[in-house]
Amino acid sequence: MALMVYDTFDAKKKEFVPVKEGKVGMYMCGMTVQDRPHVGHMLAFTCGDMIRRYLEYKGYEVTYIQNFTDVDDKIIARANAEGVDYHVIAERYTKEYFKYADLLNIKRATVHPKATEHIQDIIDLVKTLEDKGFAYASGGDVYYEIARFPTYGRLSKKNIDELRAGARVAVVEHKRSPMDFALWKGAKEGEPYWDSPWGKGRPGWAIECSVMSTKYYGETLDIHGGGEDLIFPHHENEIAQSEGATGKKFVNFWAHNGLLNLVGEKMSKSTGHFFAIEDIVKEFDPDVMRFYLLSSHYRSPMEFSRERLAEARSAVGRMANTFRAVEAFIGDEKPEGSLEGLGDKDLEFRKKVEERVNLFGETMDDDFNSAGAIGHIFDIARDANLFLKGEDTPAKKLVLSHALGRIKEMGDVLGIFRGIGGEILKVEDLPLEARELVEERAKARGVKEWATADSIRTELAAKGYFLEDRPGGTIIRK
Ligand SMILES: [Zn+2]
Numbered sequence: 001m002a003l004m005v006y007d008t009f010d011a012k013k014k015e016f017v018p019v020k021e022g023k024v025g026m027y028m029c030g031m032t033v034q035d036r037p038h039v040g041h042m043l044a045f046t047c048g049d050m051i052r053r054y055l056e057y058k059g060y061e062v063t064y065i066q067n068f069t070d071v072d073d074k075i076i077a078r079a080n081a082e083g084v085d086y087h088v089i090a091e092r093y094t095k096e097y098f099k100y101a102d103l104l105n106i107k108r109a110t111v112h113p114k115a116t117e118h119i120q121d122i123i124d125l126v127k128t129l130e131d132k133g134f135a136y137a138s139g140g141d142v143y144y145e146i147a148r149f150p151t152y153g154r155l156s157k158k159n160i161d162e163l164r165a166g167a168r169v170a171v172v173e174h175k176r177s178p179m180d181f182a183l184w185k186g187a188k189e190g191e192p193y194w195d196s197p198w199g200k201g202r203p204g205w206a207i208e209c210s211v212m213s214t215k216y217y218g219e220t221l222d223i224h225g226g227g228e229d230l231i232f233p234h235h236e237n238e239i240a241q242s243e244g245a246t247g248k249k250f251v252n253f254w255a256h257n258g259l260l261n262l263v264g265e266k267m268s269k270s271t272g273h274f275f276a277i278e279d280i281v282k283e284f285d286p287d288v289m290r291f292y293l294l295s296s297h298y299r300s301p302m303e304f305s306r307e308r309l310a311e312a313r314s315a316v317g318r319m320a321n322t323f324r325a326v327e328a329f330i331g332d333e334k335p336e337g338s339l340e341g342l343g344d345k346d347l348e349f350r351k352k353v354e355e356r357v358n359l360f361g362e363t364m365d366d367d368f369n370s371a372g373a374i375g376h377i378f379d380i381a382r383d384a385n386l387f388l389k390g391e392d393t394p395a396k397k398l399v400l401s402h403a404l405g406r407i408k409e410m411g412d413v414l415g416i417f418r419g420i421g422g423e424i425l426k427v428e429d430l431p432l433e434a435r436e437l438v439e440e441r442a443k444a445r446g447v448k449e450w451a452t453a454d455s456i457r458t459e460l461a462a463k464g465y466f467l468e469d470r471p472g473g474t475i476i477r478k
Helices: 039-057 073-082 086-103 115-131 160-170 207-216 228-246 277-283 286-293 306-330 344-365 370-387 394-414 432-446 450-462
Strands: 004-007 012-015 023-028 061-066 135-138 141-144 181-186 201-203 221-227 251-257 260-262 302-304 466-470 473-477
Touching (some): 023 039, 023 207, 086 277, 115 135, 277 450, 432 466, 432 473
Parallel strands (some): 221 251
Antiparallel strands (some): 141 181, 466 473
16 A cells, blocks of 8 residues: 555645655754743654654655754843843753653654754845845845745635735834745844844744755655644745745645644643643653654644543553563563464464554555554554463464564554563663662662652663563663
8 A cells, every 4th residue: 555645735645755766855843942842842743753753664765854943032032031142042942852852752853953053055045035036125134025926825725815914913114015924034132143145134934944954855845744833824934935946846745733732721831831841751751651642643633631641651551561461471581483383373363463563554654643553553462462361382472472573663663662572681781871870760769759760760761771660670671
């Protein structure tokens, strides 16, 4: 079955055919590094990461580009409030992003370009748009003239005339039309600036995405991701800029993730802090968090609540129990043997596992349906639990071990179940730094300092070591 991907622009699923054979160019609008990452940000990045991992699993060589907007009004405002340089703010929250991306098992992008490191490229693109008549300089700013790009509004299915009527309240004196958007902003007193043909200033928000996607992949991207909230005006602006400059189609598949609905008053941004990833991982395992984020189809809206996270935790717990039970059944010795020695029941079980693996692929091929795909992984676990009962034969151990391997493999495609089924390590086999953390945690648990113990556990997970406390002691997996 061919991979089918929904494209927001054409508003339908289409067969995925990349621009360059065997390769995929994917762009993800990254963070404006002005605050701690919250669950809404990380939902988008987790969905993007899942899509990328699946494309890699299918054998594509993926160039994954995710930028950092490291200069912007909010960053400057925060820097002024704290009395520091804007760089300090940008660097602080860039680090925070990487910390929580690691915890949520979000792979590093192929390239993480920063706006401030591409100022000359940005100026060049603005200049091109000005030369081609899409942009005009006015009062130290440069604006994109929407009227010059007749298909503006097609991605968001908005009617330009209606938009124009709605935007009238926000008329800026330098603009020809209220809908025109800034490509370059003249610097105000006390703001960071760069010299340009239009005087001292800094880039508008959308221009960097057009620059970086072309620079690091090409004029046409296969997939462009981001939250639904970015469709208008951000992505609409990216299209106008890129297609205005190149005359070519900018993106073949716009993959927008649905947004989070916060449930319960404590979850709201204004009253609670649970929204920040930093706080959620104090209460829930990052693996549970990732599982939860992928347990709905990426385009559906998601309900976010402690109850939903608790459900995800029990689901992950059920999978861990299956591994525990099957591993105990198999014992310490790795089962060996070939298909020839298998009885009918063993063969039948193995065949069912393989059918479910195929279903996993078919489901993922249907617009990256991770929710459905996870269901097929759980079906294998359920079958394995049933198959476990009864007599104990080497052939049975062999097929069950194969089933666990398949679960692990599919889990890896989605980046879930990291702490389940990994190789069990002894404390003395750990690198010194990790060993010290494990010992520190044991001490904290000894004196019932649970919060400290949990935060060390999270720190170890970020390094790829997963701890599971059992009555007989703590198990460490890699
Ligand atoms: Zn963008």
